[in-house]
Amino acid sequence: MKSNIPPVNFPKVIIVGGGFGGIQLAKNLNNKEVQVFMLDRHNYHTFQPLLYQVATGGLEADSIAFPLRKIFKGQKNFTFRNTDVLSINPENNSISTTIGDFDYDYLVLATGSDTNFFGSKELEHFTMPMKTIPEALNLRSMLLQNLEEALIEHDPVKKAALLNFVVVGGGPTGVELSGAISELKRHVLKKDYPELNIGDVNIYLIEGSNVVLGPMSVQAQRSAKEFLEEMGVNVVTGVTVVSYDGDVIKLSNEVEIVSKNVLWSAGVKGNFPEGISNDHIVRGGRIKVDRFNRIEGYSNIFAIGDVAAMITNETPNGHPGVAPVAMQQGKLLSKNLIKIINKEEPEPFEYFDKGSMATVGRNRAVVDIGKIRFQGIFAWFVWMFVHLMSLVGFRNKLVVFVNWIWSYFSFDRGTRLIIRPFNRESMTEDTSNK
Amino acid sequence: MKSNIPPVNFPKVIIVGGGFGGIQLAKNLNNKEVQVFMLDRHNYHTFQPLLYQVATGGLEADSIAFPLRKIFKGQKNFTFRNTDVLSINPENNSISTTIGDFDYDYLVLATGSDTNFFGSKELEHFTMPMKTIPEALNLRSMLLQNLEEALIEHDPVKKAALLNFVVVGGGPTGVELSGAISELKRHVLKKDYPELNIGDVNIYLIEGSNVVLGPMSVQAQRSAKEFLEEMGVNVVTGVTVVSYDGDVIKLSNEVEIVSKNVLWSAGVKGNFPEGISNDHIVRGGRIKVDRFNRIEGYSNIFAIGDVAAMITNETPNGHPGVAPVAMQQGKLLSKNLIKIINKEEPEPFEYFDKGSMATVGRNRAVVDIGKIRFQGIFAWFVWMFVHLMSLVGFRNKLVVFVNWIWSYFSFDRGTRLIIRPFNRESMTEDTSNK
Numbered sequence: 001m002k003s004n005i006p007p008v009n010f011p012k013v014i015i016v017g018g019g020f021g022g023i024q025l026a027k028n029l030n031n032k033e034v035q036v037f038m039l040d041r042h043n044y045h046t047f048q049p050l051l052y053q054v055a056t057g058g059l060e061a062d063s064i065a066f067p068l069r070k071i072f073k074g075q076k077n078f079t080f081r082n083t084d085v086l087s088i089n090p091e092n093n094s095i096s097t098t099i100g101d102f103d104y105d106y107l108v109l110a111t112g113s114d115t116n117f118f119g120s121k122e123l124e125h126f127t128m129p130m131k132t133i134p135e136a137l138n139l140r141s142m143l144l145q146n147l148e149e150a151l152i153e154h155d156p157v158k159k160a161a162l163l164n165f166v167v168v169g170g171g172p173t174g175v176e177l178s179g180a181i182s183e184l185k186r187h188v189l190k191k192d193y194p195e196l197n198i199g200d201v202n203i204y205l206i207e208g209s210n211v212v213l214g215p216m217s218v219q220a221q222r223s224a225k226e227f228l229e230e231m232g233v234n235v236v237t238g239v240t241v242v243s244y245d246g247d248v249i250k251l252s253n254e255v256e257i258v259s260k261n262v263l264w265s266a267g268v269k270g271n272f273p274e275g276i277s278n279d280h281i282v283r284g285g286r287i288k289v290d291r292f293n294r295i296e297g298y299s300n301i302f303a304i305g306d307v308a309a310m311i312t313n314e315t316p317n318g319h320p321g322v323a324p325v326a327m328q329q330g331k332l333l334s335k336n337l338i339k340i341i342n343k344e345e346p347e348p349f350e351y352f353d354k355g356s357m358a359t360v361g362r363n364r365a366v367v368d369i370g371k372i373r374f375q376g377i378f379a380w381f382v383w384m385f386v387h388l389m390s391l392v393g394f395r396n397k398l399v400v401f402v403n404w405i406w407s408y409f410s411f412d413r414g415t416r417l418i419i420r421p422f423n424r425e426s427m428t429e430d431t432s433n434k
Numbered sequence: 435m436k437s438n439i440p441p442v443n444f445p446k447v448i449i450v451g452g453g454f455g456g457i458q459l460a461k462n463l464n465n466k467e468v469q470v471f472m473l474d475r476h477n478y479h480t481f482q483p484l485l486y487q488v489a490t491g492g493l494e495a496d497s498i499a500f501p502l503r504k505i506f507k508g509q510k511n512f513t514f515r516n517t518d519v520l521s522i523n524p525e526n527n528s529i530s531t532t533i534g535d536f537d538y539d540y541l542v543l544a545t546g547s548d549t550n551f552f553g554s555k556e557l558e559h560f561t562m563p564m565k566t567i568p569e570a571l572n573l574r575s576m577l578l579q580n581l582e583e584a585l586i587e588h589d590p591v592k593k594a595a596l597l598n599f600v601v602v603g604g605g606p607t608g609v610e611l612s613g614a615i616s617e618l619k620r621h622v623l624k625k626d627y628p629e630l631n632i633g634d635v636n637i638y639l640i641e642g643s644n645v646v647l648g649p650m651s652v653q654a655q656r657s658a659k660e661f662l663e664e665m666g667v668n669v670v671t672g673v674t675v676v677s678y679d680g681d682v683i684k685l686s687n688e689v690e691i692v693s694k695n696v697l698w699s700a701g702v703k704g705n706f707p708e709g710i711s712n713d714h715i716v717r718g719g720r721i722k723v724d725r726f727n728r729i730e731g732y733s734n735i736f737a738i739g740d741v742a743a744m745i746t747n748e749t750p751n752g753h754p755g756v757a758p759v760a761m762q763q764g765k766l767l768s769k770n771l772i773k774i775i776n777k778e779e780p781e782p783f784e785y786f787d788k789g790s791m792a793t794v795g796r797n798r799a800v801v802d803i804g805k806i807r808f809q810g811i812f813a814w815f816v817w818m819f820v821h822l823m824s825l826v827g828f829r830n831k832l833v834v835f836v837n838w839i840w841s842y843f844s845f846d847r848g849t850r851l852i853i854r855p856f857n858r859e860s861m862t863e864d865t866s867n868k
Binding site (some may be wrong): 042043044060061062063065067069070073074079081082099100133134137144145148151152191192193195393394395396398399402403406410412414415416417418419420 | 476477478494495496497499501503504507508513515516533534567568571578579582585586625626627629827828829830832833836837840844846848849850851852853854
């Protein structure tokens, strides 16, 4: 086949989701004899690892988002549609969306994960998740609004609730978020709110297991806990949340904390449209896939990244929900789709683990690369470098770099703005923009 | 009096509004024997001259906003409250706000201006204003949403409506906005939306008088019109809007344009809380003040900036609604308040006009400084320099500078993101965040 044949005759690959996995897949299908359709409910890619900096006023939202259309500028076989997928109809190879139905030859779910409240409507209503940019901005507004309110509150219990920050979940997000709130407290609040007794601001990190950063090395876990404690965060491990009614959070160790600021980073679950048989859903709400990322029971539907659980002997719960897994699966699937179309044998996925890292605060991070483990200031520079390089787009890299340099020398965080005030009661599916 | 006397005994000055005027006033009252209270419905200062760049995806909202608390960090006689003032009660020297009542010895309204729809509920509902950051972000979302919708619209009239952009009002805002939309069209849309016939995108600038940039020199007016026309903007002067129902805009020359994108920058009016007697309100809804910015009929209530109309022989309609007027009035009032407190004679206000300028697009701006007038690339650099230097905060200057340099060389605009989708029907007073 020659490449000047109109691409309309080529098989149609629909990719749902423009995250790390979807982007890799679509990019690697450039100049291949397929039509690529990407659908996403946002018109931008979100760099999720830095959401916590948006939520705590360190970075503008716009520097960690990148327009999806721009990523694929000039890619001739690529079409983007900004829409929400409502359901998958495998029986007739089509999907239903808010802008109509689309047929596919191959369908790839790269839909990522969403916050897991483990079925609790109460926690879903009263705690703050942070998986999307609108959610991170809601969190920023709420934290700042509660500080403003604390200044005019005379009731000591209500005031304490406004100044107690409780982060639930000691994974990388929870560690980074509680560390960032501590820096906000120590470097910014005492200058911005001279009327406030900064000692009244308390930060708790609640983790159900006995360690923070569960999947990392013992050295990393230990250092992260030490760093957090040096920074004044109360790290409470081996304790789970029993209930939270919007005012008091009750823990499994009988402790109760009054708080208006409960941030939920205790779990994620696969996030996908209706239409996939329940038989294929495993722990964490992920979809079971084979070594080629094909969803069991379907010949032409695939899932990659966070939403997929590739269960093998080495990965009994699937791979970790991190960007490199999604990217590697996306890249391999681009090759395998072409092989499948050409009736060749696809290659099985092998994860190449480049290591993991988390930052706690200024000069304090932890890095595990295979057997190499280091913590502290060098780890922090490595963390910054890796994240900067992973950001999509030169402008974003530049703006984030400028912000970080500036914050490092000024001890400041620039964007503590309440642009859209947060109002829990007026939140609907529609306005929360998940 | 010594300055270690508790400031609580000092006269209490309440400043409503943290715009250019309010900030100058409060800053210049630093170390003076008064208590300064600033109230603002936002917790940040907005650099309004660059709102049009936020609306068209050129700058992040966070780079043209600056936290008010941070501006006054370390100013001991300063207190900030994030609240909406509901009414003024001059009879007992107090104001009512959403967080309770406040007493004052001196009250200064620095509340600026709001969009003037000249009483038309229809225009207020269907057109897009751009006076605040949330409004600029709504505009950005709406423009991008309509482009996405145009791609899937098959009805040619509906499609045309989505691709026709009508800016009403040929003042600096309208000129800058229509110029920026033209740059978006020529440099960005044709790359981002390869499916779109870029020739189908039409931009109109509608102005009621016979010239754009009314208050500027004839050379500036002529150049601005030429620049706009070179850039493909249809400049329609001497024509007013008769009606707009959300689909068709009818003009006074009998022309009708189908458009889903009508941007309203045709007028402003003073914006202030209830409680000022109607006798003192003049043309444009501004409050009549004397040469000392005192509101007629009150001994201790002042108004500065856009909301104030200081009517003299030289200024029969008051001063222009621009930042330098507000800043100079704020600065002088800080001196005059101290004089008044000390029973000295206050100084009358004299406006020092530093000139005016407007930018149309890349390398195209117009500048009038007294009798000196120039247009084109040098004017554009002057415009950029002056605006950059006027931005509050080093971080903002740096981030805006980086963005401009990057845009200049890449011909790109970085932030075309739909973060909060705009939905006219769900807009309420509350969610619009005026």
